[in-house]
């Protein structure tokens with residue numbers, strides 16, 4: 001019997017990242033404390049310029065969170081009650097939540113069994129006369145089939161919003177996630193690939209009119225000081241949080257390279273366990289930044305228990321597809337969503353962060369292999 005060992009890793013280790021960037025993060029924060037412009041200070045515009053340049057998008061508009069980014073995007077596109085927005089049920093709840101909050105209907109389309117992203121071949125049959133937008137999610141950090149989705153959208157005159165909350169830094173055919181469609185929305189939640197120390201998010205677009213609308217909606221629809229030509233939200237990102245992201249950009253490219261190296265390392269180390277355990281497929285024309293490193297196995301729950309006993313934290317993204325959530329059940333009625341249902345019972349995410357040491361990764365893989373070897377021997 002293996003003795004339960006002490007906690008060998010965290011699921012996401014942000015302390016190691018802070019230790020590496022302490023000087024710049026502290027200096028950036030101190031600078032904001034000195035100038036005192038806590039709302040819409042100079043760091044906000046500086047970050048927007050840096051992120052627009054990074055993604056290649058013409059405009060970046062920071063906002064209060066990834067959830068707020070989705071809301072502002074849908075509001076800028078004037079999504080209203082009775083409209084339909086096509087999306088995936090296999091995502092974080094915010095994706096469908098912001099559609100429903102505006103009184104529109106999230107129309108769920110099933111996912112691909114190997115990438116867990118929306119199955120683009122199922123989108124066109126779901127389009128009706130009420131469809132107003134398509135909202136794919138770049139799940140686990142890998143962009144969906146954006147060319148196919150943009151093609152369908154163009155044929156039907158629809159905008160495409162990429163929920164890129166998990167994929168900032170990923171590429172698709174050489175282009176950056178967040179700049180792959182009409183609007184890209186991302187999140188700076190602390191554990192996302194590019195995180196701040198609280199809540200934050202951003203919208204990206206190449207459309208001047210949409211960018212203007214998004215900037216207004218972010219501040220209560222304000223067009224000029226105390227003049228409101230549309231309804232908006234209190235959706236600004238704090239200057240302090242922008243300062244943290246600016247400091248984190250210093251080694252972001254290195255972090256992306258490490259994420260990809262560690263993700264591919266897991267792929268290689270776990271390959272021999274197929275078909276008992278499968279890794280999420282990454283298409284050759286795109287990259288994943290592995291916001292989550294997720295594997296697929298029928299024996300998910302026993303594996304999670306065994307890993308926990310060895311001090312290895314895991315998480316399930318996501319255990320209940322949205323059409324099975326009480327608040328969203330009515331939206332999924334009659335839809336064929338069996339792949340999402342199957343995968344919700346089989347996915348499990350392993351520790352993943354740029355500072356994950358090779359020795360730690362090897363211990364995690366060894367624990368997984370011995371779990372399955374013990375099962376096979378019984």
Ligand SMILES: *Cc1c(COP(=O)(O)O)cnc(C)c1O
Nearest residue numbers: 065066067092094165166187189
């Ligand atoms: C994290 C996340 C969001 C929400 O971002 P917040 O910044 O937490 O509001 C939306 N969609 C997906 C797919 C996410 O992973």
